[in-house]
Amino acid sequence: MILTFLTFVPLTAGVLVALLGPDRQKLGRNLAFAASLLALALAVALWALFDNARGGLQFVERAPWVPSLGIEYYVGVDGLGLLTVLLSALIVPFAMLASWKIGNNPKLYFSLVLFLESGLFGTFTAQNFIHWFVFWELSLIPAFFLIRMWGGPNRSSAAFQFFVYTMAGSVAMLAAFLALYAATGAFDFAQLAQAAHRGGLFAGHKTLATAVFLGVLLGLAVKVPLVPFHTWLPAAYTEAPTGTAMLLTGAMSKMGVYGFLRILWPIFPEQMRAWRLPLLVLAAATIVFPAAAAFAQKDLKRMVAYSSINHLGYCLLGIFAAARLTDGTVAWTDEQAAALNGVMLQMFNHGLTASALFYFVGLIEQRGGALRGLNDFGGLRQAAPVFCGLMGIALFASLGLPGLNGFPGEFLIFKGALQLASLTALCSIPGLLLTAIFLLTILQRVFSGPLPAKWSGWPDLTMGERLTALPVITLIFVLGLFPQLLTGVANPAVMQLLKLF
Amino acid sequence: MLAWTIYISFLAAAFLMFLPGDNPRPAKVTALLAALAGLACALMGVIQCREHAGAGVLTDVVNAPWIAELGIRYHLAADGISLVLVLLTGIAAVAGVLFSWNVETRSREFFALYLALIGGVYGVFLSVDLFLLFVFYEVAIIPKYFLIAIWGSTRREYGAMKLALYSFVGSAMVLVGLIAAYVVAGAKTFDLVELAKHSHSFPAAFQNWAFIVVFVGFAILAGLWPFHTWAPTGHVAAPTAASMLLAGVVMKLGAYGALRVAMTLFPIGLHTWQNTIAALAVVGIVYGALVALVQQDFKFVIGYSSVSHMGFVLLGLMTLTQIGLSGAVLQMFSHGIIAGLLFAVVGRMVYDRTHTRDLAELQPMNLNQVLPFAAATFVVGCAASMGLPGFSGFIAELQVLVGAWQTFPVFAVLAAAGILAGVAYTLRVLLKAFFAEGVVDARARPRCERISLPERAGALLLLAATLIVGLCPRLLLDLITPSLNSPLMKPLWKAGLP
Numbered sequence: 001m002i003l004t005f006l007t008f009v010p011l012t013a014g015v016l017v018a019l020l021g022p023d024r025q026k027l028g029r030n031l032a033f034a035a036s037l038l039a040l041a042l043a044v045a046l047w048a049l050f051d052n053a054r055g056g057l058q059f060v061e062r063a064p065w066v067p068s069l070g071i072e073y074y075v076g077v078d079g080l081g082l083l084t085v086l087l088s089a090l091i092v093p094f095a096m097l098a099s100w101k102i103g104n105n106p107k108l109y110f111s112l113v114l115f116l117e118s119g120l121f122g123t124f125t126a127q128n129f130i131h132w133f134v135f136w137e138l139s140l141i142p143a144f145f146l147i148r149m150w151g152g153p154n155r156s157s158a159a160f161q162f163f164v165y166t167m168a169g170s171v172a173m174l175a176a177f178l179a180l181y182a183a184t185g186a187f188d189f190a191q192l193a194q195a196a197h198r199g200g201l202f203a204g205h206k207t208l209a210t211a212v213f214l215g216v217l218l219g220l221a222v223k224v225p226l227v228p229f230h231t232w233l234p235a236a237y238t239e240a241p242t243g244t245a246m247l248l249t250g251a252m253s254k255m256g257v258y259g260f261l262r263i264l265w266p267i268f269p270e271q272m273r274a275w276r277l278p279l280l281v282l283a284a285a286t287i288v289f290p291a292a293a294a295f296a297q298k299d300l301k302r303m304v305a306y307s308s309i310n311h312l313g314y315c316l317l318g319i320f321a322a323a324r325l326t327d328g329t330v331a332w333t334d335e336q337a338a339a340l341n342g343v344m345l346q347m348f349n350h351g352l353t354a355s356a357l358f359y360f361v362g363l364i365e366q367r368g369g370a371l372r373g374l375n376d377f378g379g380l381r382q383a384a385p386v387f388c389g390l391m392g393i394a395l396f397a398s399l400g401l402p403g404l405n406g407f408p409g410e411f412l413i414f415k416g417a418l419q420l421a422s423l424t425a426l427c428s429i430p431g432l433l434l435t436a437i438f439l440l441t442i443l444q445r446v447f448s449g450p451l452p453a454k455w456s457g458w459p460d461l462t463m464g465e466r467l468t469a470l471p472v473i474t475l476i477f478v479l480g481l482f483p484q485l486l487t488g489v490a491n492p493a494v495m496q497l498l499k500l501f
Numbered sequence: 502m503l504a505w506t507i508y509i510s511f512l513a514a515a516f517l518m519f520l521p522g523d524n525p526r527p528a529k530v531t532a533l534l535a536a537l538a539g540l541a542c543a544l545m546g547v548i549q550c551r552e553h554a555g556a557g558v559l560t561d562v563v564n565a566p567w568i569a570e571l572g573i574r575y576h577l578a579a580d581g582i583s584l585v586l587v588l589l590t591g592i593a594a595v596a597g598v599l600f601s602w603n604v605e606t607r608s609r610e611f612f613a614l615y616l617a618l619i620g621g622v623y624g625v626f627l628s629v630d631l632f633l634l635f636v637f638y639e640v641a642i643i644p645k646y647f648l649i650a651i652w653g654s655t656r657r658e659y660g661a662m663k664l665a666l667y668s669f670v671g672s673a674m675v676l677v678g679l680i681a682a683y684v685v686a687g688a689k690t691f692d693l694v695e696l697a698k699h700s701h702s703f704p705a706a707f708q709n710w711a712f713i714v715v716f717v718g719f720a721i722l723a724g725l726w727p728f729h730t731w732a733p734t735g736h737v738a739a740p741t742a743a744s745m746l747l748a749g750v751v752m753k754l755g756a757y758g759a760l761r762v763a764m765t766l767f768p769i770g771l772h773t774w775q776n777t778i779a780a781l782a783v784v785g786i787v788y789g790a791l792v793a794l795v796q797q798d799f800k801f802v803i804g805y806s807s808v809s810h811m812g813f814v815l816l817g818l819m820t821l822t823q824i825g826l827s828g829a830v831l832q833m834f835s836h837g838i839i840a841g842l843l844f845a846v847v848g849r850m851v852y853d854r855t856h857t858r859d860l861a862e863l864q865p866m867n868l869n870q871v872l873p874f875a876a877a878t879f880v881v882g883c884a885a886s887m888g889l890p891g892f893s894g895f896i897a898e899l900q901v902l903v904g905a906w907q908t909f910p911v912f913a914v915l916a917a918a919g920i921l922a923g924v925a926y927t928l929r930v931l932l933k934a935f936f937a938e939g940v941v942d943a944r945a946r947p948r949c950e951r952i953s954l955p956e957r958a959g960a961l962l963l964l965a966a967t968l969i970v971g972l973c974p975r976l977l978l979d980l981i982t983p984s985l986n987s988p989l990m991k992p993l994w995k996a997g998l999p
Contacts (some may be wrong), residue, residue, distance in 0.1 A: 054742055066975060130890065133890050134891050136892035137889050137890050138890075141884060141889070148936060160928070160932070164928070167921070167924050168921065171920060171921050171924075174917075178899070178902055179905055182903060182907060
């Protein structure tokens with residue numbers, strides 16, 4: 001029951017908070033935060049009870065829902081699901097604290113965040129397409145309103161673009177799954193994977209199979225995003241209020257990567273192999289171009305948004321590189337396992353680091369009176385040493401400094417990719433360099449140099465802000481030094497994925 | 502029990518007609534009690550007949566001779582399909598009264614006509630005798646005309662007349678076909694079950710013309726493109742409760758008749774015309790959505806969206822697969838609820854307060870601040886209308902698409918594109934009407950009374966219906982799916998299906 005509980009705690013709390021009277025704003029906010037802590041406790045309990053030694057799904061619950069269509073209520077988690085659930089449960093309270101003082105009907109804001117959280121949990125635990133899709137869409141609506149109602153000056157078009165892009169992807173995916181259903185009579189991920197394993201889902205209809213594959217791919221590629229389907233992202237992340245941007249990048253972007261591993265990899269192995277080359281090229285583009293674009297930005301939030309695309313590009317590089325058929329002479333299993341383990345680490349760690357970065361940029365914006373240009377500041381280290389130190393840690397984690405959490409994931413991805421797809425991996429390396437340069441530029445322009453007179457009174461982090469950042473900063477160190485905490489969970493799931501391929 | 506849905510409605514209508522005085526309060530209360538009693542009867546009927554319906558058996562309610570010379574009987578019976586639609590009528594009737602709580606002019610007559618309409622609708626869904634069905638069908642048309650012509654708004658005489666003319670042309674076509682079937686069968690009966698037994702012995706040439714005449718006659722009322730033009734103008738002209746009923750149940754009368762009468766009586770004709778009608782349905786889906794996308798009048802958007810959503814019903818019927826048909830019936834229910842909800846927001850919550858439906862005028866009012874409850878209701882209604890999972894429309898349109906994919910894959914793809922256009926127009930109208938922040942003008946913000954209790958109750962009733970069915974579609978599917986094999990539906994499957 002624990003997974004059902006996990007999914008419905010935020011949903012129920014969200015409804016309750018929304019139903020409170022308009023004069024109970026504070027109560028609503030506190031209630032929402034308590035619910036997110038309860039969800040976090042449940043997720044941690046899940047992690048503690050999870051049996052690392054066992055591959056496959058655990059905590060399974062299933063019940064018929066619409067039997068005539070093969071739709072079930074079917075939840076369960078493996079290592080992949082557990083990591084993403086844990087990540088979401090961590091990010092939501094963090095993001096709530098970042099929005100603690102949000103104005104204009106905070107009760108509604110916090111109840112929407114809870115709906116979004118429920119959507120995330122549902123997506124990461126559902127094992128039947130329709131069930132999964134319910135929650136995939138459920139997360140979209142609150143995200144839309146969070147941007148639309150609490151966003152920056154261009155929130156209107158940003159939210160609209162975000163919604164329409166994602167919805168178009170969703171419809172393509174739904175159509176593809178209808179075709180799958182028509183061919184196999186199943187919506188169940190595992191059943192579909194088995195059918196694919198037994199030799200083709202469409203019995204010789206190559207073009208249809210490809211079209212269906214591309215439909216699903218489109219839905220996921222928009223969500224991650226994969227260049228060239230990323231154009232909604234910079235606007236949405238930049239216009240979103242800080243807390244929402246943290247949710248979008250920390251947790252929602254992982255829905256797409258999760259889909260690649262849960263759906264595309266097991267159900268379409270043949271097509272993944274056939275389309276590997278163009279997909280690798282796009283993954284390299286997703287790494288290099290957004291890094292270059294971030295380099296050219298003058299707005300801190302936009303820079304962080306582009307760097308987010310770049311970091312998810314590594315995940316996609318790892319996945320596509322690993323989608324290589326074992327040829328007779330060399331067994332690639334070790335490299336494939338390295339790359340996929342790297343992807344899972346990267347998902348988790350990017351979630352933490354990127355949301356921390358958005359948090360700090362949000363603090364700069366709040367203190368700077370809505371200014372957040374790269375050149376608006378300087379020398380802040382003198383006025384706010386703790387601020388500088390903590391944001392510096394997040395920046396270094398983001399550029400992949402060994403010893404911090406960003407490193408193991410990117411290392412494993414490149415370790416695998418350099419052998420599985422040498423050329424693409426080599427071409428992606430400039431992306432790493434550019435990332436390093438622009439992240440260091442931020443550090444330099446904002447925190448070093450002479451302190452302008454108007455910022456001389458720049459306040460350092462308050463105790464509340466330090467405590468908010470503390471858990472994430474701690475995790476950045478812990479997971480950098482002990483990546484086995486994550487790989488222990490991830491590795492059995494990776495082995496399972498490789499068996500299915 | 503089920504028969505009482507009809508009697509209560511007509512008795513209450515008659516009572517209202519003879520109620521002395523012009524005080525609106527007793528009229529409203531009487532109407533609400535009658536609608537609630539109807540809903541209660543419908544619910545009890547569903548519970549009573551559930552097992553029969555689940556086994557695909559027709560439950561006789563009343564079966565008595567009426568005009569013996571012609572073999573006409575007063576025969577009411579229900580299978581799962583009727584039950585679902587009777588339930589829809591009950592819910593829509595209650596919601597309609599709640600959203601008409603502010604009708605002050607000639608309210609006695611308003612509610613009398615309203616209940617007469619409801620009674621007729623219940624009658625159609627329960628009749629097994631074709632003649633009886635036709636009588637109820639006509640009974641339902643006449644009050645509609647008066648409701649629009651007397652209590653309507655924009656171009657009400659035009660809208661009412663157009664709707665009445667379309668309806669009467671449709672009925673005339675239906676009548677011709679029915680009499681022809683009666684004569685050709687030569688069995689001296691109007692009973693659908695009896696006639697259905699003959700349906701495969703009707704000559705093919707006869708079926709080919711009779712089918713299209715009867716089908717189109719009914720489908721006019723279901724908004725079949727290109728005979729849909731009465732729907733947007735009629736919806737816009739009608740008072741709120743009448744638009745709710747028009748979209749909620751009256752359009753379902755057409756789809757129900759098309760399924761129950763045209764398709765089962767003339768299965769060979771059905772196969773001849775199957776592709777043509779499916780093509781028209783798809784045109785309706787896409788065309789309705791695209792036209793809705795460019796409307797400036799709030800209510801026209803919803804009016805055209807009804808044409809688009811009813812296209813899914815007709816497409817589902819034409820798939821001739823179990824899954825497509827059960828999707829079509831579920832979509833009838835789902836659209837009835839959702840369209841009712843959207844019309845209630847537009848007509849009652851917004852128009853009655855702001856006195857405009859022009860999106861350009863609504864934009865600067867920033868209604869999400871002025872009417873938060875209406876905004877929240879409309880957001881959820883829009884999500885349901887878009888067919889987002891978790892709401893009734895999702896499972897319904899999904900089933901239609903799965904069925905269409907099996908029969909005509911190309912149409913399935915086009916219909917899916919129609920869903921996308923649906924997302925676009927729904928989002929557009931939602932943003933323009935409630936969330937247009939860029940052009941907010943504090944002076945334009947109207948002073949509005951708060952959303953009243955009856956409105957809240959009505960909105961919650963409809964929201965609960967679409968959510969419950971969306972989350973637990975088996976409640977209705979367990980009634981619908983077996984009924985596709987009930988004696989009334991048998992001819993559909995005997996026609997040598999692929």
